[in-house]
Amino acid sequence: MQNLGGIRSWPATWRTTTASMMTTTTTESVRKVAQVLTVAGSDSGAGAGIQADIKVCAARGVYCASVITAVTAQNSRGVQSVHLLPPDFVSEQLKSVLSDFEVDVVKTGMLPSPEIVEVLLQNLSEYPVRALVVDPVMVSTSGHVLAGSSILSIFRERLLPVADIITPNVKEASALLGGVRIQTVAEMRSAAKSLHQMGPRFVLVKGGDLPDSSDSVDVYFDGNEFHELHSPRIATRNTHGTGCTLASCIAAELAKGSPMLSAVKVAKRFVDTALNYSKDIVIGSGMQGPFDHFLSLKDPQSYRQSTFKPDDLFLYAVTDSRMNRKWNRSIVDAVKAAIEGGATIIQLREKEAETREFLEEAKSCVDICRSNGVFLLINDRIDIALACDADGVHVGQSDMPVDLVRSLLGPDKIIGVSCKTQEQAHQAWKDGADYIGSGGVFPTNTKANNRTIGLDGLREVCKASKLPVVAIGGIGISNAESVMRIGEPNLKGVAVVSALFDQECVLSEAKKLHKSLTESKREH
Ligand SMILES: Nc1ncnc2c1ncn2[C@@H]1O[C@H](COP(=O)(O)OP(=O)(O)OP(=O)(O)O)[C@@H](O)[C@H]1O
Ligand SMILES: Cc1ncc(CO)c(N)n1
Numbered sequence: 134m135q136n137l138g139g140i141r142s143w144p145a146t147w148r149t150t151t152a153s154m155m156t157t158t159t160t161e162s163v164r165k166v167a168q169v170l171t172v173a174g175s176d177s178g179a180g181a182g183i184q185a186d187i188k189v190c191a192a193r194g195v196y197c198a199s200v201i202t203a204v205t206a207q208n209s210r211g212v213q214s215v216h217l218l219p220p221d222f223v224s225e226q227l228k229s230v231l232s233d234f235e236v237d238v239v240k241t242g243m244l245p246s247p248e249i250v251e252v253l254l255q256n257l258s259e260y261p262v263r264a265l266v267v268d269p270v271m272v273s274t275s276g277h278v279l280a281g282s283s284i285l286s287i288f289r290e291r292l293l294p295v296a297d298i299i300t301p302n303v304k305e306a307s308a309l310l311g312g313v314r315i316q317t318v319a320e321m322r323s324a325a326k327s328l329h330q331m332g333p334r335f336v337l338v339k340g341g342d343l344p345d346s347s348d349s350v351d352v353y354f355d356g357n358e359f360h361e362l363h364s365p366r367i368a369t370r371n372t373h374g375t376g377c378t379l380a381s382c383i384a385a386e387l388a389k390g391s392p393m394l395s396a397v398k399v400a401k402r403f404v405d406t407a408l409n410y411s412k413d414i415v416i417g418s419g420m421q422g423p424f425d426h427f428l429s430l431k432d433p434q435s436y437r438q439s440t441f442k443p444d445d446l447f448l449y450a451v452t453d454s455r456m457n458r459k460w461n462r463s464i465v466d467a468v469k470a471a472i473e474g475g476a477t478i479i480q481l482r483e484k485e486a487e488t489r490e491f492l493e494e495a496k497s498c499v500d501i502c503r504s505n506g507v508f509l510l511i512n513d514r515i516d517i518a519l520a521c522d523a524d525g526v527h528v529g530q531s532d533m534p535v536d537l538v539r540s541l542l543g544p545d546k547i548i549g550v551s552c553k554t555q556e557q558a559h560q561a562w563k564d565g566a567d568y569i570g571s572g573g574v575f576p577t578n579t580k581a582n583n584r585t586i587g588l589d590g591l592r593e594v595c596k597a598s599k600l601p602v603v604a605i606g607g608i609g610i611s612n613a614e615s616v617m618r619i620g621e622p623n624l625k626g627v628a629v630v631s632a633l634f635d636q637e638c639v640l641s642e643a644k645k646l647h648k649s650l651t652e653s654k655r656e657h
């Protein structure tokens with residue numbers, strides 16, 4: 134919470150906890166478990182509310198306690214009835230949990246009366262937590278009022294100012310702002326700005342219900358900069374509880390130690406994946422079905438595969454053991470800095486590493502990448518990729534053939550392959566690769582005896598490729614724009630080695646490169 138220092142003051146070790154383990158060893162015998170407390174309403178249909186919150190946290194590897202504010206009779210057709218719990222009893226539940234557990238993050242959903250908000254604030258001042266995520270639930274997607282206008286003034290005056298992030302949908306944002314019109318992304322941006330002035334540290338205005346939009350766009354504002362989070366709108370009836378899921382996932386990621394923007398990105402991606410994954414399941418006969426938070430009601434194999442997107446190739450960071458040694462940093466530190474600076478995918482290319490040491494480092498990198506929602510690939514070493522459960526591999530033309538890699542790794546891992554020619558690009562697609570890396574575009578010292586194909590060669594490969602392409606070889610801040618300017622639609626980004634890792638500060642180089650790539654993307 135704002136007045137408590139927020140998540141920025143968290144111990145550094147927390148930032149490396151994993152989604153699957155949810156713990157950090159503090160002493161030999163005590164394991165710290167990341168904990169969320171949701172303060173929300175029960176949904177008998179279990180698609181939204183408390184039930185969704187608990188499922189999301191479990192899916193993200195975080196413990197979730199629950200304080201119930203109201204009980205709803207609700208299904209896929211709508212809300213039939215709402216029963217509020219007495220504020221005193223809500224307070225007893227809050228005390229019960231907060232006085233006993235080490236709650237990291239409180240997430241609020243349905244807070245149906247000013248008295249309930251009052252007891253929540255009272256308990257939070259008595260038992261401070263590290264972060265407060267406020268999903269200002271007011272109306273269900275089916276149109277039922279879950280919290281009326283009586284809560285508006287206490288929300289505006291007392292709850293929002295102590296929130297770390299608020300996640301209103303467009304209707305809720307409009308209600309909080311006294312009924313302003315929000316029908317476009319531009320209006321979402323200005324709403325986010327006005328809401329920020331009410332005191333929360335971060336604002337995310339969700340665009341799931343934005344009319345006439347082919348993308349599902351959420352607008353994030355940190356008081357300084359805006360970020361638009363886009364994902365294609367998924368055609369499904371199963372969107373009941375997307376809002377609760379998003380907010381709880383943000384809370385879970387914060388509890389594990391993520392910075393805010395990373396938590397929001399992971400959450401958006403989680404909702405997107407879960408919706409995609411369960412778009413055709415049928416639960417209930419109404420217009421608003423629940424979806425599957427555990428991604429298990431359908432063939433689990435398609436999970437990862439469906440989440441790799443060509444845009445993940447935007448800023449592709451490839452590590453190099455010699456450079457890390459030269460600058461005296463570990464692979465793990467190099468990867469952390471690259472991600473913080475904006476790298477969108479990581480490849481570990483550690484030619485000289487000893488297997489056992491490499492495996493340990495790769496495992497740590499998997500944890501960091503996963504908690505930041507960034508994929509991690511291993512160069513060439515299928516064995517290491519399997520052993521550390523990396524998201525995939527990148528192979529060259531003289532490494533193991535792609536079809537064999539695919540049969541070893543299964544359908545859900547990402548496979549990239551280096552291609553210099555149109556024939557190789559065609560073969561990569563036939564063999565089941567997900568993307569190709571093409572280069573060396575410019576001469577480079579990183580790879581000896583590597584033929585340079587130039588921008589013309591890159592263009593040829595892009596034209597022949599049915600797969601997304603990332604350009605590699607001698608690319609850095611000075612020439613990244615000229616590469617992207619070739620304007621081939623399937624050229625999705627640049628891969629860099631020295632430009633990030635043979636530098637004194639990986640973080641600032643990554644930031645600069647990300648900025649220049651973003652600018653060149655905007656221009657085209
Ligand atoms: N059809 C969809 N396809 C993809 N993403 C979606 C879709 N609908 C909603 N989302 C995403 O789900 C998240 C929740 O957004 P939404 O605006 O629906 O919240 P909400 O209305 O509060 O949710 P709820 O339905 O739980 O009340 C956002 O990240 C939004 O972009
Ligand atoms: C209990 C409850 N909380 C939140 C929502 C918002 O989706 C809902 N429909 N039901």
Ligand SMILES: [Mg+2]
Pocket residue numbers: 274302341342375376
């Ligand atoms: Mg909605």
